[in-house]
Amino acid sequence: MSALSQEEAKIISDLSQSHVPPKKILANLRQNGLGLDAYSKQIYNEKAKLKRLSRGDRTVMKHLIGLLEEHNYYKWFRTDETTHAVTDLMWAHPQSVELLSKFPYVLLLDSTYKTNQYKLPLLEIVGVTPVGKIFTVAVAFLRHENEDHYTWVLQKLKRLFPPQTLPSAIVTDRELGLIKALENVFPTVPHLLCLWHINMNDWMDVRMDVYNCIKTHEEFFKDYFGGGNLVYRVLVSVAYWDNAPSPYEKWMTITDVGVVVATYYNALVLSASSLGNQTYLPLWAPEGVSQLSYEMTILFLESGSHFVYVKMNDNCPLPPFDRQWARYSNNSVAYLPEALRSRREMWDILNSV
The missing domain is CATH 1.10.10 (Arc Repressor Mutant, subunit A)
Structure with missing residues (x-):
């Protein structure tokens, strides 16, 4: 050579x-x-x-910070009090901040892992324009994925917004540290789970989540479903991992998995059909979370075994709650009946006419 x-x-x-x-x-x-x-x-x-x-x-970190300063990026970093090593670094391009001022409506936050030689999580913050185009708002390297580090990032993110302006919604995955930080820094902004993580067209992922949720809390669901045999039947029905249409015997039944879906995704699940209508609520919430993360409506056919995801208007009327919810839910979701009371009343009024 x-x-x-x-x-x-x-x-x-x-x-x-x-x-x-x-x-x-x-x-x-x-x-x-x-x-x-x-x-x-x-x-x-x-x-x-x-x-x-x-x-x-210069070290790599000093060189990077120097380049950010040279090109007039917005930047923040903090260091370890003992070693003085940089633990977190966040930056945003001036044009990205300008776009954010024009389109502050929806933010998507997601981390990538093991994509850099330092093995640090890279948090990307993305905005969305009214025509569906996305743009990077800011990125951040974090030492740890916990509430403290996410809170630091969100506090800096908040500074990028124009005065008296906040996003209309923030979309994330189920990272609990991030969810807690959002509660503290953006308490009034609705938080939704990303459709990538609750992709109602990707039933393989939903099946895996339902299966793992039941297995993790198997004794609880034995009591909920009324016995180990029924839990086993539900587990067998969802245990189909091919990313293809499932055979008839593997069709999930909404009356079985509705409450599990609601609990796992911290979601309100509205089930509608000619056989009856029902609202499934989470039986518990992730630690530190005091609002629903997602709302979905499922229209089911074929005696409850075949169902599709549909979009309903915001704050639509809600049919009666799952009858077992009051008995099996814990205090972390005790706020839900009062929070949803007006929507329940609206349903009853419409059905009384």
């Missing part, structure tokens, strides 16, 4: 500054009759060398 010539090294440098990936750099060299003996590894090594040279004697 021969060394790169000065001309080849300069081309690599110029293209790297334009963020051209190594594969295309190598193709460009060969297209111009250069780098005929070069390999991708040499391109990567040269790019790493250029990064080290541009960084000088």
Whole structure:
């Protein structure tokens, strides 16, 4: 493997500054009759060398913070009191903040894992325009995924909004530390679970969640369903992991899984059919959560074994609650009957006409 010539090294440098990936750099060299003996590894090594040279004697973290300052990013970081090492770092591009001021309505928060050499979670905060286009608001590296670190990020995020402005909704996954932090920093903003995590078209994931919820609380659900045999029947019916339509004997029954779906996703589940209508509420809530995370309506057919997800208007009337809810629910969801009272009354009024 021969060394790169000065001309080849300069081309690599110029293209790297334009963020051209190594594969295309190598193709460009060969297209111009250069780098005929070069390999991708040499391109990567040269790019790493250029990064080290541009960084000088600064650490990677100091270099990153310097680049953020150089390009006028909004940035925040905090350090460990003992080691003085950076524990959390968050930044936002000025144009992203401008977009947020115009479209502050919905935010999506999600973390990626093990995608960087430091194995730190990267939290991405995304906004949505009225035409469904998404844009990155800010990103943050966090030392730990817990309430303290998420609270720090959300407090900085709040500063990016124009005065007297808050989002209309924040969408996340079921990360409990993040949910707790949202309760503290954005207490008046509705919190929803992401459709990626409650994708009603992806029944394989729903089946797995229902199965794991029942298995984790098996003794509780034995009492709820009225015996171990009934719990076993429900587990057998949901234990189908192929990402394809399930056979008839594996069809889930809404009267069995409705309360489990509601509890696992901290959701209100409205079940409607010609056979009867019912509202399923969570039997307990995630620790520190004092509001529903999601609301879904399920229209079921075929004697309750085949059902589809439909969208209803906000604050629609609610049919009677599951009869066993009052007996089996705990104090974490005791607020629900009063919070939903007007919607229940609306249902009764409509049915009395």
